[in-house]
Amino acid sequence: MSLEEFKNRNIGKQNYVKLDLEHTPQTPLGRFSRVVRRTLKGELFVGLYVTLREMINALFRGEMHTVKYPLEKLPISPRYRAIHDMLRLLESGHYRCIGCGLCEKICISNCIRMDTRYDENQRKEVSEYTINFGRCIFCGYCAEVCPELAIVHGGRYETASEQRASFSIFEDMLTPVDALKQQKEYDGFGAVSPNADENIKKTPLAY
Amino acid sequence: MSARITTKNELTITIDGKVCHGIQGDTILQIARANSIYIPTMCYLTKVQPIASCRMCVVNVEGVDGMILSCQEKAVDGAVITTHNEALYKERQNIMKLYNVNHPLECGVCDKSGECDLQNKTMEFAVASQSFTARDMHRPVENWGFISYDPALCIMCEKCVHVCNEVVGDNILAISVGGYKSTIINTRPGEECSSCGECMSVCPVGALVSTDFKYTSNAWELQKIPSSCAHCSSACSLSYEVKHSGIGNHEKKIYRVTNNYEFTSLCGAGRFGYDFANTGAKRDRALFTSAVEALKKAEVIRFGATITNEEASILQHIKESYGTALVCDEARGYQKFLEAYSSVSGKSLYSGSLKNLSKSRGIIVLGSKINDDNPMVKYHITMASRRERARVVYMHPIEDAAMQSIVTQFIKYEAGSEEGAAALLAKTLIDTKKVPSEIAAYLDDLDIGNLSAESNIGEDELEKLSKSLIKKSGFTLVAGSDLYNHPRAESIAKLLAAIELYGDFELILVPPATNALGVSLICDLDEDKDGYSVGYNAPGDFVLSAMGSGDIDMPALNQQEGTLTSVDKRVVPINAALAYDGYTLNNLACGLGVEAKYTIDYTEHLPVVKGYEAVAFDDLPDYFDASGNEHRGYLLHSLDAEQTGTLEEVADLPTYDGGVVYQCNSGNQFTSFTNKSKKLGTDDKLRGSQQFATLSKLNDGQKVRFEINGVVYERVFMIDTSMKGTIAINPYADMGLSSTTVSYYRFNQPKLEVMDS
């Protein structure tokens, strides 16, 4: 399903079909004759036929309507807030997070914690970063506040774990360097608006 | 209209329709702030003279064309002032736009983010877009050791320069003027400044930051614990800023120390020497029992003066119940000195305070290497020197290069001749016509020629001194630790009291250790004696130690609550910044039957007869008001004492020929607690001039062994080219427990043995 379809919520404007239902008989005779009619009409076999047809379609013609979870998963909406991903810069491959700590500050359930330090290149380095998913309520504030589009919600929505606390560290969430090409920009909560370019005001330059 | 009776000094102005009172000489901004009226500023720093570099503080004055800088304009009686209107807003908004030209967009990583004046005012004046521009340039970060300077972030407010010159007195920073290219420059990059970090604390943006703290935490993650500095008797107001140590360690850690930089200052030890906590202490019942047993059978409790008033009070209670002798080498001399002082002055406490010191117009420092002994006293002398153009007379056997920029007259006297120096001062400063006859007779009888020859203070020097102080009022005499353990200490104390009483001087007797004043007032101290002893931060048969080196642990001063008594005669609260799991002195006292639930239960019961107030710990205030008035704890009351003392005849002065060793910690070192701090540099060398080296036949880098007061020092000797004369300086803060056994005169002539290397 594409994003456009997902966003189309104009309920009420589709072409609904009104079913042509017969009136319920009012007299005992009328009710009796409806039972006789339905019994002899063979509607039961119509139903059995439909079931059989769909079974054949599903099994032999590849028209299955359910998925074999957990072997198969349905795609989820980009607005769904699942387990976080940490993205990298596409050009340099360096992680995007600058260690500003805004996600740590905004987190409503206090489950993000990070350590930073002054590194050899005179930059702020994120030396450790964890999210406790046992406490995360997937509110999406962290992804929204992140100025670097570094922390985003990814597609992993299975959060059951054996313990109440379940920590993820930076490396778990970070896009693997070799998977950089497959890294997708996040469209959901906190992403730049489609008309962002129009809103930018340029600083005048004297040169 | 106003019901107030206005004296000649007072004035009334109207700011934004509100009638405000002030006194002559107040600036418009000062009056506005005192009346809770907000005027935005970027370069104003209360503790220095108005800098007037930002123009944010502009206001309109009725009848005056154009805008007036409220930070430097003195208020005129009857003036009507507007602080906010459309034009002023536009003006200020434009200033903020200019500040933002090419300012790096790095709030995300900047240490200042969250408490940055530039961020705040940019938001306040709604600068959402930029209409000015300038060619950007490469401005690399400079590393000045413990501080780093990022010129790209600097807004050239000049606060750092002013604080370094006007408060610290080191004159390290200067402005390189060049329009948009202007930067702050470190004029002595190779040399060490006094590493106080004052410049960094007043920087409104992230241009000057601590290299050690840099990028380790955001300001808003840190919890501020207000407290007082534990390292010297100034007990400066500060906040420990704490947070968990890291992802894997939930224990709280102190990340940095901040202060109310608008009104107060800190020296390097206070700002950077915060990592002295006694960590890892545990409760061990058996150890507790043996500690209580030791205290029970102790004949002597020997302790250092880096303890709280409450702990001193507990020790005094133990003495009262068990008859144990209390020995505090750091405070005993001072206590006797104070007693002798009172016997002549008729008051229990000296009259001076730091605030008055900073407003003095004539200052004499006697018997202290004050820059090292108590930097905050030196800062206040600097303020007086810069603002009031005070005459500063520095009397000491050693010339101090660090004092050069503020001292107007250096009077050198021979080591050991402090009594003579005090007598000569009394003779010079007291007008014999205005004093009781016996004092006049005493002064007339002094053999000036002889005293002057023995102490090596020329009569011409004294004449110069008396001339320079003529026609000025507001004098302060600062006396320090060289005097308290001098063999003639009592006589000196009486002479100083006479100068205070009859010479129109305020006197400050700088306490020789953090809470030496508190201990002197609270404890009834005894002379040292033999017998089974318990040491508290001092040597003994059983040692309680907050340094972590004894038989049982005690909390350090950043791990407990209590109060200290400062040089300002102020009882100030300290709070626990870090957890402590071991036993406290109060626990041990309870084991002895001296019962109190908490240590701070003693705060209310500090001796009223010594000038303390019966105020509970939790009721002590701890803040500065909008005008910068200090509301921390309370001031001790100076009580009347009997004037039984008489001035003594000056004794024959001992002479010190040859090399002399002076006991003095320097470089932000005061005690074994500062020595424990890894953030401060170490000071463990014997330093002397070339002359001392020649005299003592030592070479630079040679290792020597010598003994002073039973403590053996093995030190590397270093020739210090900034020093002159025959006196070398020996630190003792690194001597652990024995660093508190300082009940002796600071100048000594030990036998220096060269050790094989």
Ligand code: SF4
């Ligand atoms: S989604 Fe919400 S609760 Fe979870 S880490 Fe982000 S801010 Fe915290």
Ligand code: SF4
């Ligand atoms: S908000 Fe983004 S850039 Fe800032 S610390 Fe969090 S993940 Fe990193």
Ligand code: SF4
């Ligand atoms: S100095 Fe202030 S405005 Fe500049 S980057 Fe740092 S926090 Fe942001």
Ligand code: SF4
């Ligand atoms: S640290 Fe202190 S002495 Fe050094 S430059 Fe800064 S203010 Fe001046």
Ligand code: SF4
């Ligand atoms: S370094 Fe900081 S205090 Fe100094 S001028 Fe620059 S902004 Fe002001």
Ligand code: FES
């Ligand atoms: S505050 Fe007055 S000019 Fe800066």
